[in-house]
Amino acid sequence: ADAADGRIHAEAVPQSLARMKMRAAPPGFLRGILDVARFELRELRSQPGLYIFVPLILIQTVGTTLSAVGAFDTPLLFTSGTIAVSAMNTLTLLICLLTLFYTVESLRRERSTGLAAIYYTTPARTASILFGKTLANGVVGIAVVVATLLGAVIALIIQGRVGLDLKPFLVVWGLLLLPTILVWTSFVMLLFAATGNRYTTYGLALAALSLTGYLQMRGKMTWVGNWDLWSTVLWSDMGGLELNRTALFLNRVAILGLTVLFTALAVRLFARSDRDPALLIERFRPRSILRGAVRLAPFAVVPLVALVFLWIQVLQGFQGKAEEKRGKDYWKQNLATWKDAPLPAISHADVDLDLDPPRRSFTVRGAYDMKNRGERVIAQVPLTGGTHWEDVSWTMNDVEYKPENRSGLYVFTPPAPLAPGDSIRIGFRFHGRFPEGITKNGGGAKEFILPSGVVLTSFSPSFVPVPGFVEEIGVTKENRYEPRVYPDDFHEGITKAAFGMGAAFTTRVRITGPSAYTLNSVGTKTLDTVEGKRRTVVWESDHPVRFFNVVAGRWNVKTGAGTAVYFHPSHTYNIEEMSGGLDAARRWYSEWFLPFPWQELKISEFPGIAFYAQGFPTNISFSEGIGFLTKSDPKTNTAFLVTAHESAHQWWGNILMPGEGPGGEILAEGMSHFSTALLMEQVKGERARIEFCKRIEERYGDSRQVDSERPLVKIDGSRSGDETVTYDKGGWVFWMLLTRMGREATLAGLKEFISRYQGGPDFPVLQDFVATMRPFAPDSLGYDDFVNQWFFQVVVPEYRLSGQKRVELDGGRWEAHVRIENRGTGRMPVEIAAVLGERYEKDGQASPGYRESRAAATLGAGEAADVVIPCEFKPEKIIADPDARVLQLRRKAAVAGL
Numbered sequence: 001a002d003a004a005d006g007r008i009h010a011e012a013v014p015q016s017l018a019r020m021k022m023r024a025a026p027p028g029f030l031r032g033i034l035d036v037a038r039f040e041l042r043e044l045r046s047q048p049g050l051y052i053f054v055p056l057i058l059i060q061t062v063g064t065t066l067s068a069v070g071a072f073d074t075p076l077l078f079t080s081g082t083i084a085v086s087a088m089n090t091l092t093l094l095i096c097l098l099t100l101f102y103t104v105e106s107l108r109r110e111r112s113t114g115l116a117a118i119y120y121t122t123p124a125r126t127a128s129i130l131f132g133k134t135l136a137n138g139v140v141g142i143a144v145v146v147a148t149l150l151g152a153v154i155a156l157i158i159q160g161r162v163g164l165d166l167k168p169f170l171v172v173w174g175l176l177l178l179p180t181i182l183v184w185t186s187f188v189m190l191l192f193a194a195t196g197n198r199y200t201t202y203g204l205a206l207a208a209l210s211l212t213g214y215l216q217m218r219g220k221m222t223w224v225g226n227w228d229l230w231s232t233v234l235w236s237d238m239g240g241l242e243l244n245r246t247a248l249f250l251n252r253v254a255i256l257g258l259t260v261l262f263t264a265l266a267v268r269l270f271a272r273s274d275r276d277p278a279l280l281i282e283r284f285r286p287r288s289i290l291r292g293a294v295r296l297a298p299f300a301v302v303p304l305v306a307l308v309f310l311w312i313q314v315l316q317g318f319q320g321k322a323e324e325k326r327g328k329d330y331w332k333q334n335l336a337t338w339k340d341a342p343l344p345a346i347s348h349a350d351v352d353l354d355l356d357p358p359r360r361s362f363t364v365r366g367a368y369d370m371k372n373r374g375e376r377v378i379a380q381v382p383l384t385g386g387t388h389w390e391d392v393s394w395t396m397n398d399v400e401y402k403p404e405n406r407s408g409l410y411v412f413t414p415p416a417p418l419a420p421g422d423s424i425r426i427g428f429r430f431h432g433r434f435p436e437g438i439t440k441n442g443g444g445a446k447e448f449i450l451p452s453g454v455v456l457t458s459f460s461p462s463f464v465p466v467p468g469f470v471e472e473i474g475v476t477k478e479n480r481y482e483p484r485v486y487p488d489d490f491h492e493g494i495t496k497a498a499f500g501m502g503a504a505f506t507t508r509v510r511i512t513g514p515s516a517y518t519l520n521s522v523g524t525k526t527l528d529t530v531e532g533k534r535r536t537v538v539w540e541s542d543h544p545v546r547f548f549n550v551v552a553g554r555w556n557v558k559t560g561a562g563t564a565v566y567f568h569p570s571h572t573y574n575i576e577e578m579s580g581g582l583d584a585a586r587r588w589y590s591e592w593f594l595p596f597p598w599q600e601l602k603i604s605e606f607p608g609i610a611f612y613a614q615g616f617p618t619n620i621s622f623s624e625g626i627g628f629l630t631k632s633d634p635k636t637n638t639a640f641l642v643t644a645h646e647s648a649h650q651w652w653g654n655i656l657m658p659g660e661g662p663g664g665e666i667l668a669e670g671m672s673h674f675s676t677a678l679l680m681e682q683v684k685g686e687r688a689r690i691e692f693c694k695r696i697e698e699r700y701g702d703s704r705q706v707d708s709e710r711p712l713v714k715i716d717g718s719r720s721g722d723e724t725v726t727y728d729k730g731g732w733v734f735w736m737l738l739t740r741m742g743r744e745a746t747l748a749g750l751k752e753f754i755s756r757y758q759g760g761p762d763f764p765v766l767q768d769f770v771a772t773m774r775p776f777a778p779d780s781l782g783y784d785d786f787v788n789q790w791f792f793q794v795v796v797p798e799y800r801l802s803g804q805k806r807v808e809l810d811g812g813r814w815e816a817h818v819r820i821e822n823r824g825t826g827r828m829p830v831e832i833a834a835v836l837g838e839r840y841e842k843d844g845q846a847s848p849g850y851r852e853s854r855a856a857a858t859l860g861a862g863e864a865a866d867v868v869i870p871c872e873f874k875p876e877k878i879i880a881d882p883d884a885r886v887l888q889l890r891r892k893a894a895v896a897g898l
Contacts, residue, residue, distance in 0.1 A: 081168035081235035186262035232442020236607035239452025257303030317437030331474030338469035345503035395427035495659035504544030551604035574639035585647030615649025648675035663766030670730020749776035795826030821864035834875035
């Protein structure tokens with residue numbers, strides 16, 4: 001009101017009220033919602049925050065998605081499904097914060113403008129007002145989602161490899177994310193209705209978000225409380241959301257039910273006029289509370305029933321409390337007795353597996369022929385079974401037998417103890433669903449039977465018994481103990497195998513499944529028949545193996561020279577490169593290390609329920625997110641890279657099994673990286689090898705734990721920085737050793753090393769490798785110096801080009817002057833190149849205009865040298881170690897312009 005003339009100016013009234021058509025009678029419920037929502041949207045349209053935060057959210061969400069990396073930090077191709085899932089956490093958090101602000105401000109707008117007395121006396125119903133405001137504020141979240149979708153479309157267009165598919169966005173952002181926005185908005189509305197205070201509402205809402213985040217980080221969250229689905233959803237192009245579909249359905253039903261309940265509570269508590277203290281006291285009387293609870297009870301039925309069912313599913317699932325207790329009982333009852341008990345080794349495995357992927361179930365029967373290959377008498381034979389097995393029956397030497405069941409460890413006692421050389425045959429039969437139930441709080445599973453694909457391995461009792469006691473089962477934070485401390489001479493004498501029992505055996509795996517599926521295992525396929533809608537295949541090992549797996553899917557296949565790649569029909573992006581890498585690996589690794597002893601080498605793709613690759617003999621299993629969805633180009637060759645690494649495990653991990661103890665795993669993973677570098681140079685050229693070496697060098701420099709890094713011979717995987725040392729530094733050290741010894745001498749030594757240790761029973765670690773390679777070194781003193789530095793100490797050079805860098809013309813020739821110093825550790829010969837132009841074109845070919853001249857220096861820690869490089873041209877810059885032959889830190893700083 002104007003103080004001078006008492007008139008009411010129209011501009012003082014918000015547009016939402018000025019344009020509202022007042023009715024004598026209350027408008028219909030839905031009509032009222034639409035009216036309020038329409039007026040609220042007009043107000044929102046004038047808010048500057050919307051135009052600031054939506055672009056910021058878009059940039060953050062899409063930027064996070066596009067920077068995703070996979071195995072060995074290789075960039076990933078993003079598909080519609082992977083974009084939708086990877087953006088979900090960021091979208092959820094930012095939309096919740098944005099709608100928190102807009103919801104609170106819209107609920108208090110009438111009181112802040114002084115128009116509450118007019119607005120709340122209109123005939124519009126309270127429910128219509130609140131629903132309308134919720135709907136309008138929900139549009140803010142939808143606007144953010146739509147903007148992000150537009151960004152995803154643009155990203156897919158720029159990527160130019162994968163087409164747009166709207167289904168994943170509709171499922172993930174529509175069916176899963178939208179209920180989160182609705183329940184959050186209704187919860188904020190309830191807080192404001194209950195408190196009537198802006199800042200109290202902000203405080204309680206942020207406290208709820210913080211509590212949710214705390215429970216997530218502490219691992220205390222389950223599907224029951226995970227209203228925002230934080231880090232729970234895994235998308236597979238091969239099968240969508242199969243693993244946790246039931247959990248997602250119950251969770252979203254509960255959340256939508258809570259949305260209705262919170263809204264009903266807010267309608268009941270929302271005050272359209274100042275509260276009368278007497279009426280407020282009346283509301284808190286038991287009778288009033290009970291009456292209100294009875295009225296609201298119908299709204300609580302749906303979320304309560306859904307949450308109870310979900311809680312039961314979590315408890316009974318394969319990560320629930322019941323399963324955790326079974327694992328602890330197994331561990332507690334058997335650790336002391338069976339941890340280091342002698343075992344007979346499998347000599348032959350005969351398995352008959354019937355798969356039903358649509359029902360996630362299997363039936364298996366089979367037998368292990370086992371032989372005592374040790375020097376001790378074995379009185380009892382333990383086998384670890386699965387908790388998901390049903391109707392388990394056993395035979396011993398083809399006679400029905402009931403072993404002692406020690407919480408899942410089945411103990412067989414033969415009539416007479418097994419003397420060295422004696423054998424026993426143990427048969428088994430059971431069925432089950434795998435995995436049984438849902439996860440605890442989202443995520444995936446390493447092994448599974450799903451309609452989109454099957455992955456089963458002999459590492460765990462997923463579909464076959466595991467000989468002996470499996471120490472990892474039942475270990476949690478409460479009973480985890482410190483890793484073993486190995487003495488320096490632990491490798492002397494007989495060293496056990498790092499994985500499994502070490503002894504190789506033959507296999508016959510018969511698999512039956514739907515006719516549309518390809519059913520793969522290790523060895524050679526000797527039978528493939530279809531009867532009706534069922535397919536039966538038989539795989540027999542044409543050379544002994546130490547492990548076996550079963551991988552099944554509805555695939556296409558790309559065959560090569562004794563190789564095959566089985567892939568999902570839509571994942572054609574890298575098939576040529578992967579197939580070429582597989583062919584090259586089989587050919588060159590056979591020539592360099594030892595001939596490939598099996599008939600065929602194949603890769604089998606499985607859904608991205610898990611993110612790993614495993615190099616089982618002849619049957620390498622690849623998650624769709626590794627290799628198949630790797631972003632590759634002629635410079636990085638990343639699809640070739642991951643294929644080469646995993647193929648190398650046929651030699652480093654299968655033909656040669658490393659020993660248990662520090663330095664053992666480096667002979668598998670570090671050697672596979674070294675083999676990849678060799679293969680890169682052989683097939684893709686020196687530039688590709690240099691790029692690969694630089695990639696893993698940078699990864700090592702970024703990931704190493706400087707204060708706790710140990711020498712290679714002490715690395716056992718127990719510390720956080722061990723992984724990059726095992727893979728990246730290990731691969732580099734083997735490459736530098738080749739440079740020091742020479743190619744012929746190194747490859748001859750590697751052949752001798754594999755030949756000597758491939759059969760066991762003594763399995764090697766790094767000390768054995770060092771001893772085997774020494775006789776092949778042309779310079780034994782230089783070899784010893786290198787080994788002492790890189791295997792038994794922690795050294796890494798760091799080169800810097802310092803001083804006054806200049807170019808001078810002397811007698812018709814140019815001279816480049818530079819001072820090089822080693823600010824790191826270790827002593828290595830390093831080349832310094834003065835160059836003109838770029839060495840390689842964009843397509844990887846050598847540049848015809850490139851010229852270089854080189855000199856060399858050998859620098860210890862803290863040492864420096866002045867280097868003069870004569871040139872037939874005027875150089876532009878100086879580069880230390882241009883061929884990437886010396887592992888170093890901060891390589892980019894070892895380049896100087898002139």
